[in-house]
Amino acid sequence: MEALHFMPSKNLSLKLVEHRVFDSSFSGVRQVGFASLLSGKRKENSFCVRARSYKEDGNGSEFVSRRSSGNSQNKEPEEGVLLGAERDDTGSVVGFQLIPHSAISDERILETQETEANGFDKLSEEIETGDTISPRTTYNVVFVTSEAAPYSKTGGLGDVCGSLPVALAARGHRVMVVSPKYLDPSDKKFANAVDIERRAKVYCFGGVQEVGFFHEYRAGVDWVFVDHPSYQRPGTPYGDTYGAFGDNQFRFTLLCHAACEAPLVLPLGGYTYGEKCLFIANDWHAGLVPVLLAAKYRPHGVYKDARSIIVIHNLAHQGVEPAITYKNLGLPPGWYKALEWVFPTWARTHALDPGEAVNVLKSAIVTADRIVTVSQGYSWEITTPEGGYGLHELLTSRKSVLTGITNGIDNNEWNPSTDEHIPSCYSVDDLSGKAECKIALQKELGLPIRPDCPLIGFIGRLDYQKGVDILLSATPDLLQDDIQIVMLGSGEKQYEDWMRHLESTCKDKYRGWVGFNVPISHRITAGCDILAMPSRFEPCGLNQLYAMRYGTVPVVHHTGGLRDTVQTFDPYAKEGSGEEGTGWTFSPLTKESLVSALRVAVGTYSKHKPSWEGLMKRGMEKNTSWENAATQYEQVFDWAFIDPPYAG
Numbered sequence: 001m002e003a004l005h006f007m008p009s010k011n012l013s014l015k016l017v018e019h020r021v022f023d024s025s026f027s028g029v030r031q032v033g034f035a036s037l038l039s040g041k042r043k044e045n046s047f048c049v050r051a052r053s054y055k056e057d058g059n060g061s062e063f064v065s066r067r068s069s070g071n072s073q074n075k076e077p078e079e080g081v082l083l084g085a086e087r088d089d090t091g092s093v094v095g096f097q098l099i100p101h102s103a104i105s106d107e108r109i110l111e112t113q114e115t116e117a118n119g120f121d122k123l124s125e126e127i128e129t130g131d132t133i134s135p136r137t138t139y140n141v142v143f144v145t146s147e148a149a150p151y152s153k154t155g156g157l158g159d160v161c162g163s164l165p166v167a168l169a170a171r172g173h174r175v176m177v178v179s180p181k182y183l184d185p186s187d188k189k190f191a192n193a194v195d196i197e198r199r200a201k202v203y204c205f206g207g208v209q210e211v212g213f214f215h216e217y218r219a220g221v222d223w224v225f226v227d228h229p230s231y232q233r234p235g236t237p238y239g240d241t242y243g244a245f246g247d248n249q250f251r252f253t254l255l256c257h258a259a260c261e262a263p264l265v266l267p268l269g270g271y272t273y274g275e276k277c278l279f280i281a282n283d284w285h286a287g288l289v290p291v292l293l294a295a296k297y298r299p300h301g302v303y304k305d306a307r308s309i310i311v312i313h314n315l316a317h318q319g320v321e322p323a324i325t326y327k328n329l330g331l332p333p334g335w336y337k338a339l340e341w342v343f344p345t346w347a348r349t350h351a352l353d354p355g356e357a358v359n360v361l362k363s364a365i366v367t368a369d370r371i372v373t374v375s376q377g378y379s380w381e382i383t384t385p386e387g388g389y390g391l392h393e394l395l396t397s398r399k400s401v402l403t404g405i406t407n408g409i410d411n412n413e414w415n416p417s418t419d420e421h422i423p424s425c426y427s428v429d430d431l432s433g434k435a436e437c438k439i440a441l442q443k444e445l446g447l448p449i450r451p452d453c454p455l456i457g458f459i460g461r462l463d464y465q466k467g468v469d470i471l472l473s474a475t476p477d478l479l480q481d482d483i484q485i486v487m488l489g490s491g492e493k494q495y496e497d498w499m500r501h502l503e504s505t506c507k508d509k510y511r512g513w514v515g516f517n518v519p520i521s522h523r524i525t526a527g528c529d530i531l532a533m534p535s536r537f538e539p540c541g542l543n544q545l546y547a548m549r550y551g552t553v554p555v556v557h558h559t560g561g562l563r564d565t566v567q568t569f570d571p572y573a574k575e576g577s578g579e580e581g582t583g584w585t586f587s588p589l590t591k592e593s594l595v596s597a598l599r600v601a602v603g604t605y606s607k608h609k610p611s612w613e614g615l616m617k618r619g620m621e622k623n624t625s626w627e628n629a630a631t632q633y634e635q636v637f638d639w640a641f642i643d644p645p646y647a648g
């Protein structure tokens with residue numbers, strides 16, 4: 001059976017060019033297909049090509065999506081289309097691909113990019129790197145995230161989605177970040193975002209929801225904020241003092257649908273991003289994006305040339321809800337298996353509980369083209385039963401597309417020589433300002449002002465992951481020594497109360513600041529001598545990176561990204577060998593080993609000043625910029641586009 005299809009799309013006048021495809025990868029199945037070429041005026045001269053094919057097996061035909069490659073015999077389109085040659089392993093031309101002009105759809109990047117004649121939407125830049133000139137492919141990148149600093153932030157996800165897009169844009173990519181427009185009591189965060197006056201209808205949860213889009217172009221990035229009444233409520237992006245919001249599945253389903261529409265409908269800087277883009281879905285909140293591409297769009301010929309990456313910042317949160325909620329997600333019934341999740345017997349609530357659920361992060365893992373985690377150590381940990389949170393087998397099965405890339409940090413925001421939140425700036429060449437920051441912090445906290453007294457800090461969400469309980473239980477022992485401790489955090493009430501209790505009993509040595517406060521977090525990072533991070537698991541961890549940049553020596557549990565980024569001090573290493581270390585990692589995670597690691601650090605601080613200064617300086621000189629991580633992301637982007645879409 002042969003079929004000829006073309007998919008009309010908005011604002012496009014159609015031109016159909018027959019394009020027969022023989023695909024040898026389906027043995028025993030006669031494969032016939034066509035590519036429908038749609039040329040027209042989306043914006044100026046932008047085009048897209050879509051390929052569909054049918055396999056015929058005697059039992060009727062079934063739709064399968066393929067890219068037009070292999071032994072294809074292509075006809076040139078009749079006019080106005082730019083085609084690039086596809087070659088097989090021997091270099092013979094076996095097909096052609098259309099190069100849409102949407103990639104040069106923004107005057108801001110028009111000047112620096114030129115179309116390349118051998119791939120979809122590929123723009124090639126000649127990047128000068130020292131003496132050599134290396135070609136780089138740039139992409140239309142769409143980040144989807146529940147938080148992005150400075151607009152919204154509850155933790156490291158906000159930091160990463162606020163700074164990695166900027167780093168990628170600086171390297172020539174066209175980058176959009178899609179996140180919710182939350183309620184902002186200060187009316188400052190979204191003050192520069194303007195209503196684009198485009199609405200999208202989202203069919204989910206048994207009805208139609210209309211979302212709006214706000215936009216701000218800043219630091220080379222298109223920041224897009226999805227507007228819907230469900231984001232307009234007091235609290236954090238995820239909950240309030242009564243706990244997590246009960247409709248988070250709804251709120252983030254909306255975000256994912258809206259994010260998939262954004263590249264198609266938003267004329268940012270005058271032009272849409274178009275269909276050939278790369279979605280970077282962050283954590284479970286954005287996890288439906290790869291599934292929607294495969295289940296909702298590709299069957300209709302849309303996003304056939306898009307790719308998706310799921311970035312796992314924290315596997316402990318997976319977006320698990322009862323199975324019955326599947327019908328709310330706006331997905332076709334046939335895709336249930338992608339989300340299906342069955343709890344092990346021991347985790348069920350009662351004997352008759354079948355344990356059936358939907359798991360959004362799992363669905364992203366089984367449909368995304370590539371998987372990235374935020375450090376190499378963590379990328380291995382999540383393939384083990386201990387670190388995989390039930391997903392280790394699945395992740396192991398996709399190990400070949402799983403990459404660990406250690407986060408960078410925003411060196412503008414976290415820079416001791418320019419930081420506007422700290423009382424005295426300093427640098428690796430002149431550390432005097434750090435001593436002043438310590439005195440100012442002791443003063444601000446109402447602690448005795450003692451420049452030589454070791455000051456230990458902790459900053460983080462107060463939850464099980466961060467090992468707060470271990471630190472709090474170790475604190476009375478630690479306070480036997482001549483030290484001071486300050487903790488900043490908010491989260492589980494039991495830990496907040498524990499901090500308040502400790503403060504009331506050890507007023508001259510301990511401060512517990514309950515709350516979320518970015519300026520204070522900078523002042524603690526600058527003013528402390530030591531930062532403790534006894535995390536049970538840590539996908540990457542940013543505070544240890546900030547600490548090192550501020551000459552504050554980290555003492556961390558030997559896990560995940562902490563193990564990857566902190567090198568234990570070796571007093572016997574040859575000076576200048578680079579092996580001397582930047583802090584201490586400890587294991588196992590017990591109160592005793594935490595106390596002993598911190599005592600070693602305190603001893604070094606008090607008795608070995610030159611060694612301490614070396615530790616501080618090596619940390620400050622460590623290259624933790626996004627540049628390094630961004631190049632690794634680019635490699636993953638390239639890999640994603642080498643393969644055909646993994647699902648759909």
Ligand SMILES: Nc1ncnc2c1ncn2[C@@H]1O[C@H](COP(=O)(O)OP(=O)(O)O[C@H]2O[C@H](CO)[C@@H](O)[C@H](O)[C@H]2O)[C@@H](O)[C@H]1O
Pocket residue numbers: 154155156157159160313314374407459460461488489490515516517518521538539540541542543561
């Ligand atoms: N009370 C408070 N006041 C002010 N600021 C506070 C604060 N509590 C936390 N922060 C800030 O939130 C960020 C926390 O970042 P982390 O990477 O340490 O953890 P998080 O677990 O949120 O992130 C997850 O995602 C990131 C990003 O990938 C991974 O590094 C990490 O391992 C993973 O768990 C830091 O910028 C910190 O200063």
